Amino acid sequence: MAEPIKVDIWSDIACPWCYIGKRKFEDGVRRFGGDVEVEYHSFELSPDTPVDFDGSTTDFLAERKGMPRAQVEQMLDHVTGIAESVGLDYDFDAVKHTNTVKGHQLIHYAKAHGRQGEMKERLLKAYFEDGRHVGRIEDLADLAAELDFDRDDVLDALRNDRYLDDVHADQRQAVAYGIQGVPFFVLDGKYGVSGAQDATVFEGALTQIAAEQAEANA
Amino acid sequence: MSETPDQSTAQPPDSAPAEPVIRNLGLTLIAPAGETCSDGSC
Numbered sequence: 001m002a003e004p005i006k007v008d009i010w011s012d013i014a015c016p017w018c019y020i021g022k023r024k025f026e027d028g029v030r031r032f033g034g035d036v037e038v039e040y041h042s043f044e045l046s047p048d049t050p051v052d053f054d055g056s057t058t059d060f061l062a063e064r065k066g067m068p069r070a071q072v073e074q075m076l077d078h079v080t081g082i083a084e085s086v087g088l089d090y091d092f093d094a095v096k097h098t099n100t101v102k103g104h105q106l107i108h109y110a111k112a113h114g115r116q117g118e119m120k121e122r123l124l125k126a127y128f129e130d131g132r133h134v135g136r137i138e139d140l141a142d143l144a145a146e147l148d149f150d151r152d153d154v155l156d157a158l159r160n161d162r163y164l165d166d167v168h169a170d171q172r173q174a175v176a177y178g179i180q181g182v183p184f185f186v187l188d189g190k191y192g193v194s195g196a197q198d199a200t201v202f203e204g205a206l207t208q209i210a211a212e213q214a215e216a217n218a
Numbered sequence: 219m220s221e222t223p224d225q226s227t228a229q230p231p232d233s234a235p236a237e238p239v240i241r242n243l244g245l246t247l248i249a250p251a252g253e254t255c256s257d258g259s260c
Contacts, residue, residue, distance in 0.1 A: 015255045045255055065257070075260060082253075177245060181254030192245035195252025205248045 002217075004035035005209050008186040010043045010174050013100045013107075013134055016079040016090065019124045021183035021196030023086040028202025034210050039111075040120050041170035042104035043182045049099045051135040060097045082196075083128070090128045098135025101167060106140050108163035109154060115147070122147060188213075 009025070011018035029036050046064075053060055061072045076092045083090040103123050110119030126132035126143055133139040137158045145151040157163060177186065185193040185202070188209045193201060253260075 012255070016260055017253050017255050021252075045257060065259075067259075079260060181251075181256040183254065186245060187248075190244075190246060192247045193249065193252075194247065195254040197249055197252040201249050201252075 002035065002210065002213060004037040005188055005206055005213070006037050006039070008039050008041055008189075009183060010041045010170070010177075010179055010186075011183040012043050012045045013103045013123050013127055014049075014097070015043075015045055015182055016076075016083065016128065017196045018183040019088060019128055020079070020083055020086055021185075022121075022124065023088065024196055024199050025183075025185065025202050027086075027199035028206065031199055031203040032206040032210075034206065036206065038117060040107060040116055041173065042107070042167040043171065043174055043179070043184075044100055044104070044167075045182070047099070047101065049097065051099045051102075053097045055097065057092050057095050057097050088128065091131060094131030095127060096131060096133040096135070098133060100135065101164070102137055102140055102158050103134045104167045104170075105158055105161065105163040106144060106154065108166040109144075109157050110147075110149070112163070113149070115149075118147060119144070 007025075009022075011021070046060075049060070049064075055063070057076065058069060058072045061067045061075075062069045080090045080092065107116060107119050107123065110116045122143055123134050123140075127134045132143065134143070137155060140158060141151045141154045144154040174184070177184070177192070181194065183196060187193065187205055191205060191209065193205060
């Protein structure tokens, strides 16, 4: 029986193309039909973002990054439209712009409990669709409790930065790979796919790797 | 453009020696880059 193809994905929570890319990748995996093992890795787009930023995503990008407001609004409208095309209901008016380092730690916490994918999906949905806060420890613990994690243990883990080393290790690996934007997919440890590509790109890459593995094992 | 830590200066917590990191791991890129987010731009 063929081994699953390992796919390592670097992404941030506050990254609209990452959620869109996740949906497209999942579609590509369905089309491929084989066994795929996914592991998510941390990437902070703006580690200087305060946890309690008082303003919208548009405010943040305009005020902190110096982008013209009209350009930001056009960019967010474009992304919202693409998200809708893959079944996601982005609501940038409700987004609570925040720092994501604690959220990344919670994803590592879930990974340690064998439920990383579930937590990754919950935090992306919480941020882009539900207008939930994914930066404050108490809010993250609430989200974890909704998935039946031990709320007190999550609070302890986040307050004590139990998984911060894992976040930093992911970030070092991203630097080593030369990753400058996310989402970024590393397939079978040797092929890179950058960005929210069409499902057919992922399907093709996985099919190619499966053929290579079959040939190597023949 | 992203703000990932500079590998040359990044240190694990508690001042432990940094783990060796292999640069330029030689990934073969499949397809031209798609749409991504980097620092402040999507």
